[in-house]
Amino acid sequence: MTTDRRAGELTAWELVRWTWRQLTSMRTALVLLLLLALGAIPGSVIPQSGVDALKTQNWQDAHPTLTPIYEKLGLFSVYHSAWFAAIYLLLTVSLVGCIIPRLFVYWRGYRKQPPPAPRNLTRLPDHAAYTTAEEPDVVLHRAARQLSRGNRVDTGDGWVSAERGQLREAGNLLFHLSVLIVLVGFGIGSLFGYKGGVILVVGNGFSNTLTQYDDFAPGSLFDAGKMEPFCFTVHDFSVDWISSGPRQGMARGFQAPLTYRTSCEGPRSTWSPEQSYDLRVNHPLTIGGTQIFLIGHGYAPVITVRDAQGNKLYDGPTVFLPESSNFESFGVIKAPGRTPGHDLALQGLFYPTFALVNGDPVNVMGDDRNPTISMLAYTGDLGLSNGVPQSVYALQKAGMTQLKKPNGKMFRVDLQPGETVQLPDGKGSVTFHGVKHWTRLQISRTPDVWITLLGVVLALVGLLGSLFIRPRRVWVRARRHDGATLVEVAALDRSGGGDLTPVLSSVVDSLQDGGQGAPAPAEEVRRTEEETRA
Amino acid sequence: MSDLAWEHLSNQAIGAAGVVYFLALLAHLVEWSALRTVPVKAASRTSVAAGGVPPVVEERGDAATDEATRFRVDMFGRLALMLTVIGCAAQLVALVARGMAADPNRVPWGNMYEFTITGSFVMVAGYLLLRKRFGLDWMGPIVTAMVLVLLMIAVLWLYTPVEPLSEALNSPWLVIHVMSAIIATGAFTLGGITSALYLVRARAEKRGAAADRGYVARLPSLPTLDRVSYRIHAFAFPVWTFAVLISGPIWAHQAWSSYWNWDPKEVCAFITWVVYAAYLHARATAGWRGRNAAILALVGVATLWFNFIGINYFSTTSQHSYASGASAVSLRDR
Numbered sequence A: 001m002t003t004d005r006r007a008g009e010l011t012a013w014e015l016v017r018w019t020w021r022q023l024t025s026m027r028t029a030l031v032l033l034l035l036l037a038l039g040a041i042p043g044s045v046i047p048q049s050g051v052d053a054l055k056t057q058n059w060q061d062a063h064p065t066l067t068p069i070y071e072k073l074g075l076f077s078v079y080h081s082a083w084f085a086a087i088y089l090l091l092t093v094s095l096v097g098c099i100i101p102r103l104f105v106y107w108r109g110y111r112k113q114p115p116p117a118p119r120n121l122t123r124l125p126d127h128a129a130y131t132t133a134e135e136p137d138v139v140l141h142r143a144a145r146q147l148s149r150g151n152r153v154d155t156g157d158g159w160v161s162a163e164r165g166q167l168r169e170a171g172n173l174l175f176h177l178s179v180l181i182v183l184v185g186f187g188i189g190s191l192f193g194y195k196g197g198v199i200l201v202v203g204n205g206f207s208n209t210l211t212q213y214d215d216f217a218p219g220s221l222f223d224a225g226k227m228e229p230f231c232f233t234v235h236d237f238s239v240d241w242i243s244s245g246p247r248q249g250m251a252r253g254f255q256a257p258l259t260y261r262t263s264c265e266g267p268r269s270t271w272s273p274e275q276s277y278d279l280r281v282n283h284p285l286t287i288g289g290t291q292i293f294l295i296g297h298g299y300a301p302v303i304t305v306r307d308a309q310g311n312k313l314y315d316g317p318t319v320f321l322p323e324s325s326n327f328e329s330f331g332v333i334k335a336p337g338r339t340p341g342h343d344l345a346l347q348g349l350f351y352p353t354f355a356l357v358n359g360d361p362v363n364v365m366g367d368d369r370n371p372t373i374s375m376l377a378y379t380g381d382l383g384l385s386n387g388v389p390q391s392v393y394a395l396q397k398a399g400m401t402q403l404k405k406p407n408g409k410m411f412r413v414d415l416q417p418g419e420t421v422q423l424p425d426g427k428g429s430v431t432f433h434g435v436k437h438w439t440r441l442q443i444s445r446t447p448d449v450w451i452t453l454l455g456v457v458l459a460l461v462g463l464l465g466s467l468f469i470r471p472r473r474v475w476v477r478a479r480r481h482d483g484a485t486l487v488e489v490a491a492l493d494r495s496g497g498g499d500l501t502p503v504l505s506s507v508v509d510s511l512q513d514g515g516q517g518a519p520a521p522a523e524e525v526r527r528t529e530e531e532t533r534a
Numbered sequence B: 001m002s003d004l005a006w007e008h009l010s011n012q013a014i015g016a017a018g019v020v021y022f023l024a025l026l027a028h029l030v031e032w033s034a035l036r037t038v039p040v041k042a043a044s045r046t047s048v049a050a051g052g053v054p055p056v057v058e059e060r061g062d063a064a065t066d067e068a069t070r071f072r073v074d075m076f077g078r079l080a081l082m083l084t085v086i087g088c089a090a091q092l093v094a095l096v097a098r099g100m101a102a103d104p105n106r107v108p109w110g111n112m113y114e115f116t117i118t119g120s121f122v123m124v125a126g127y128l129l130l131r132k133r134f135g136l137d138w139m140g141p142i143v144t145a146m147v148l149v150l151l152m153i154a155v156l157w158l159y160t161p162v163e164p165l166s167e168a169l170n171s172p173w174l175v176i177h178v179m180s181a182i183i184a185t186g187a188f189t190l191g192g193i194t195s196a197l198y199l200v201r202a203r204a205e206k207r208g209a210a211a212d213r214g215y216v217a218r219l220p221s222l223p224t225l226d227r228v229s230y231r232i233h234a235f236a237f238p239v240w241t242f243a244v245l246i247s248g249p250i251w252a253h254q255a256w257s258s259y260w261n262w263d264p265k266e267v268c269a270f271i272t273w274v275v276y277a278a279y280l281h282a283r284a285t286a287g288w289r290g291r292n293a294a295i296l297a298l299v300g301v302a303t304l305w306f307n308f309i310g311i312n313y314f315s316t317t318s319q320h321s322y323a324s325g326a327s328a329v330s331l332r333d334r
């Protein structure tokens, strides 16, 4: 019984060892790398909800049969799916299991002498030989001296052994270790960091608390208490519109001057002093560990809505979302009435540069040269009081009726700055005062990003060492043979990237040249690579 | 010179480069068809490292034809090389002029047309620089044919007039990031050519059809092809690493507020990186050396060029839209 059990234990242990060896073998690493590449493909061809939610939604709407299948497979969120995680976790385990033993081997082997010359150098694929009248010891002594440049050299009975390029393995280990550092840094950054966006109409302020964000994507271990207490105000926004040339209508030179304070906590007197900054594309503002980016802009028409009695139901700038690169924008205005059922709403377009072409309304360009709104008007119940949250960019028309002209024709609020229009049936009036800019800002914090950066830089250094240092061994043997000295030289390239022919010939040449007096003519110098092939 | 004149100069130089490359290709074809008539004699093959399509000695043939053939081979080989150098110089002129034509002056890497003419320039320049060192003369016909095709694609389909950079591209990182990406692309393409030829030769040898005549017979030996491929890839891989995993994220962070966004272009560049890492691994893995490694290198080139051309045309979520002139600052609404 005891023997049985021992045998069983042994197999179990062997199984573990076998599995581990398989997992950490080069072949598995290779297969896992290929799987990683394969696994990443869906993410580059199928829209990802984490990257572009809107596009993903559209795709899903267009492919009703595929969507449930894809959803099960996690194909809309590949980089968070279990199977993708499985691949990279296995790869990480394999990497650790591969690197750690090699670290020990390298550590122990580094100080060792190069291995003695193999007995029969002519067995090696790259070798050369010549005969000379010199004594073997003289040749070997010279060989040791000449090879000691840049090599570690060991000598023995009738041979010299030289080795160089052990740092290649160090570079390789550094590279693979750095891959782990990058993974750790990337993990910390995405677990503890966050990314949020806000649309700010010029003139408005922002203070860094959760409630002020329009959208917010925290890492899983993010702590809102650690948000930096800064605040800022965007004072202006300017943009250059290119008015001629091939990119006519393109915008450039976005600039949003703002003032900020690094701390706006507590009573105003304790706030930190105000500083100013010109926020531009490619020039984010850094406050502590948080960065603020200018990533979008648009128009906010300033509109006043009055009811039949002349009460202001709505007054101020409203963010309209651009629908195309020429900034024709769509927006909704919801004006709750003084009494239930008398809400007013507008929905429609803003044209920065309006023109009528053959009777059709056209937006000429993104600059606000001829700002115009063209909207439909509704009255009824907006449904704001029933507690269900609504998007500010969409109108729920269930309780609303569209206003028509007395003759039943379509009624439009078509206004230019300074103009007012009376709504039909004496429902009230709409005034368009002018237009303001809004900016879309991305605010994000990636803690300890230096770890990742350090990791990639170290990885690159290791990679360069690993790819460009050529580990090489050269051996020389000399012995008396038929009354002369037969000198054999062989070389071995351990990176598989080197061409040894020139190495061999330079060693042979310098050995022969170094001889006192005229060297005996080389009887036989064999370069084998081409020859054996032929 | 006015911007318009620079732009014209650039276009004309590209045209000239195309014509010259075409002539170079013809010269190469004459060279190699002359070589076809003479069998390769292994013993006469000098080491590839010494360079050059080796002069061929025919044992039994009559000396006169032999002499004439050798002269033809020599002469057309040299002519092709000279034409390639001229074409490359013309392409350089085109690139500089393209940069001068923009207002303000800039590096000529703002759109796909410019990227393509620069990438193919790097490929030719790389071939010319490495030709001696690695003995790449046998690549001549392929490189000239390839650059010709790339220039044609660029001129016919990708051409865009000179225009100012969009805002997000307007950064010193454009120079750093795009230059390293272009250099790596050119080098990977060269490496792809050597790997493809490795496969061609391996197949011919396996079929026993490694005839002693023709182009395939004159390719370097399989170990040499493998080694040259490795050396080229070993150069390109760190450059690509720098472009995609260091300078790219730093710039993306500045321009779009996030280091790594799993944007399709980023994903594809990452896939390319992983495939080439697998290639480097394969060369050290038993059973994967040689043929499989060469196949991986070709897969790598495929992902590289798909990323460049395919993603720009097929994916609209990519922020890396060289293809469209959409303003970089726009609303990504959600």
Ligand code: HEM
Binding pocket: A024, A025, A026, A027, A029, A033, A091, A094, A095, A096, A098, A099, A171, A172, A175, A176, A179, A462, A463, A466, A467, A495, B276, B277, B280, B281, B283, B284
């Ligand atoms: C995250 C996954 C990995 C990546 C991105 C990666 C990448 C690379 C790269 C680019 C090289 C070539 C450069 C060099 O020689 O240093 C390489 C070489 C090497 N890798 Fe990895 N590797 C990974 C995982 C592994 C694993 C799990 C193993 C263990 C089996 C491993 C073992 C090796 C070895 C032994 C070499 C040297 C090959 C040679 O001598 O040419 N790698 N790796």
